[in-house]
Amino acid sequence: MPAxxxxxxxxxxxxxxxxxxxxxxxxxxxxxxxxxxxxxAGDDAWMLTGTDEHGQKMLRAAAANNVTxxxxxxxxxxxxxxxxxxTLDVANDDFIRTTQERHEKNVQVFxxxxxxAGYIYAGEYEALxxxxxxxxxxxSEIVDGTGPFEGLKVCAIHSKPLELLQEKNYFFKLSEFQDxxxxxxxxxxxxxxxxxxxNEVVSFVSQGLKDLSISRSTxxxxxxLPWDESHVIYVWVDALLNYVTAVGYxxxxxxxxxxxxxxxxxxxxxxxxxxxxxxALLMAAGLEVPKGVFAHGWLLVGGEKMSKSKLTGIxxxxxxxxFGSDAYRYYFLSAIAFGQDGSFSWEDLSxxxxxxxxxxxxxxxxxTVAMIQKYFDGVVPAPAEYAGRDRVVQKKVAxxxxxxxxxxxxxxxxxxxxAIWTIxxxxxxxxxxxxxxxxxxDEQQRGRLGTVLYTCAEGLRALAVLLSPVMxxxxxxxxxxxxxxGSLGALTAQPIREAGAWGALQPGTxxxxxxxxxxxxxxxx
Numbered sequence: 001m002p003a004x005x006x007x008x009x010x011x012x013x014x015x016x017x018x019x020x021x022x023x024x025x026x027x028x029x030x031x032x033x034x035x036x037x038x039x040x041a042g043d044d045a046w047m048l049t050g051t052d053e054h055g056q057k058m059l060r061a062a063a064a065n066n067v068t069x070x071x072x073x074x075x076x077x078x079x080x081x082x083x084x085x086x087t088l089d090v091a092n093d094d095f096i097r098t099t100q101e102r103h104e105k106n107v108q109v110f111x112x113x114x115x116x117a118g119y120i121y122a123g124e125y126e127a128l129x130x131x132x133x134x135x136x137x138x139x140s141e142i143v144d145g146t147g148p149f150e151g152l153k154v155c156a157i158h159s160k161p162l163e164l165l166q167e168k169n170y171f172f173k174l175s176e177f178q179d180x181x182x183x184x185x186x187x188x189x190x191x192x193x194x195x196x197x198x199n200e201v202v203s204f205v206s207q208g209l210k211d212l213s214i215s216r217s218t219x220x221x222x223x224x225l226p227w228d229e230s231h232v233i234y235v236w237v238d239a240l241l242n243y244v245t246a247v248g249y250x251x252x253x254x255x256x257x258x259x260x261x262x263x264x265x266x267x268x269x270x271x272x273x274x275x276x277x278x279x280a281l282l283m284a285a286g287l288e289v290p291k292g293v294f295a296h297g298w299l300l301v302g303g304e305k306m307s308k309s310k311l312t313g314i315x316x317x318x319x320x321x322x323f324g325s326d327a328y329r330y331y332f333l334s335a336i337a338f339g340q341d342g343s344f345s346w347e348d349l350s351x352x353x354x355x356x357x358x359x360x361x362x363x364x365x366x367x368t369v370a371m372i373q374k375y376f377d378g379v380v381p382a383p384a385e386y387a388g389r390d391r392v393v394q395k396k397v398a399x400x401x402x403x404x405x406x407x408x409x410x411x412x413x414x415x416x417x418x419a420i421w422t423i424x425x426x427x428x429x430x431x432x433x434x435x436x437x438x439x440x441x442d443e444q445q446r447g448r449l450g451t452v453l454y455t456c457a458e459g460l461r462a463l464a465v466l467l468s469p470v471m472x473x474x475x476x477x478x479x480x481x482x483x484x485x486g487s488l489g490a491l492t493a494q495p496i497r498e499a500g501a502w503g504a505l506q507p508g509t510x511x512x513x514x515x516x517x518x519x520x521x522x523x524x525x
Contacts (some may be wrong), residue, residue, distance in 0.1 A: 005119070006258060008262040009046070009264075011028050011048070012267065013050075013096065014052065018378045019076075020316065022332070023298070028084070029328070029329045034469075036091060037416075040469065040492060048243070050097055050098075050246070051077050052098050054098055062221075073099060096242045098242060110241055114172065114285060120170050121170060121173070124166070126165065134236060141157065149161055167217050169213040178208065184521050185205075191289070193292060193410075197339070199472050201271065210278070215234055216231065217230055218231055240273060247262075263292050266294070267295065267413070274290075275293045299332075300343045319349065323521060331352055347370035354520075362516055364427055366514055368456040369436075370514075375453065378511050379508060381449070382507035390451060390452075397458075398500040399422075399500070400419045401497075401500025409418060414480060423459055425462075430452075459504045462480065474517040478514065487506050487509060
């Protein structure tokens with residue numbers, strides 16, 4: 001995308017009915033990395049995350065804990081969801097809560113507009129409802145119960161019995177948008193990514209759309225409809241509106257014009273809400289549809305999607321307390337093809353931490369800085385004449401930087417990290433081939449030694465810039481050790497699309513001692 005453009009990107013807003021697990025953390029660090037990258041590229045980046053706090057499930061949980069729904073969500077968000085951002089070193093620009101006035105007030109503005117335009121009508125509704133999903137379930141997600149639930153219809157996701165709800169509701173004329181949605185998917189083939197997600201959405205819409213119930217009248221924990229306060233807005237459509245209310249819809253036209261439309265990153269289980277219902281609502285309101293919806297896969301533990309109800313959730317702190325937030329971010333963003341399901345295991349995390357972070361990147365940084373201190377009194381030497389192998393490194397750095405940026409444009413953070421890691425691997429090989437410790441014993445090779453160590457240090461300068469959106473803490477330590485802040489400025493201010501241009505590191509720069517970026521950890525179970 002052209003530099004300077006708005007890059008507004010969102011996580012889903014999470015339902016804080018329980019504590020966050022590593023799946024929530026996965027989505028959040030992916031969006032944070034994309035946002036950081038675009039900000040360093042000079043784009044007008046803005047990252048939103050938040051919590052979806054209405055609905056029947058929240059009401060029941062609050063009652064079970066003998067507190068009001070507001071007290072319950074305040075406790076959950078304050079104790080679990082805000083701390084998650086600190087745990088994972090997330091630099092979000094905003095955090096929206098659907099109980100905030102800026103949201104509730106402007107959701108009513110939005111739906112009044114749809115009602116006045118004739119897109120909403122009253123009707124009777126009867127369907128099977130999953131309180132866990134807060135969703136009337138389509139046939140494809142209803143299965144016959146087994147064991148204690150034999151003879152009942154259960155949710156395919158939660159494996160719990162569904163409730164038959166019958167009530168007067170208001171409906172949105174979703175069925176009227178089938179052709180416009182299919183045209184959107186056809187003319188904007190990247191609107192839904194990856195291709196597997198796009199194919200699913202096109203197939204679903206092609207089979208015909210039913211009008212959508214957008215209100216509930218059997219409980220009151222939600223946003224009242226402005227024209228009928230005996231109804232609250234269905235939690236899912238209330239939640240979708242966060243993406244526009246957070247950037248000023250209904251009250252700050254200038255900011256809304258600056259930011260909207262957004263890119264949405266979501267788990268594949270909520271794809272239809274974002275790729276079908278959400279653009280249809282926006283079309284009805286006369287607003288631009290999102291720039292795109294990217295559906296990532298599930299994190300699997302023991303072959304199953306993580307679930308608090310099945311006790312398979314893993315808290316992010318279980319990982320960060322041992323390995324640190326940078327390792328968490330690196331592992332999930334590199335080990336899983338973004339857009340596909342991926343399996344988590346402690347053994348794989350431990351192995352990658354040791355091989356790729358400690359022995360690969362961390363060791364490269366430590367020994368380069370240590371050799372500059374030992375052989376050149378801690379001052380980056382000037383390169384003498386570059387040989388062919390040195391130019392191979394320079395080309396590797398330039399090519400990797402370009403490939404990484406192209407991968408980020410396609411939301412493939414894993415491919416971006418793979419491209420950047422070719423620099424790590426090549427520099428480690430380069431040191432092995434050139435044996436600077438041997439060059440240091442021969443005064444005749446002083447110039448060659450300077451070239452080799454400058455090449456390593458300049459490669460590390462590029463790595464610090466390229467990896468800073470992925471691993472902000474370790475790259476900041478490396479940047480400090482390279483001593484370049486005085487000449488080049490802060491790491492986060494480095495133009496990331498220029499990271500591959502050779503020669504930014506000035507000879508004569510004083511390096512400082514670098515503690516291991518990824519200390520050895522005890523093997524975990």
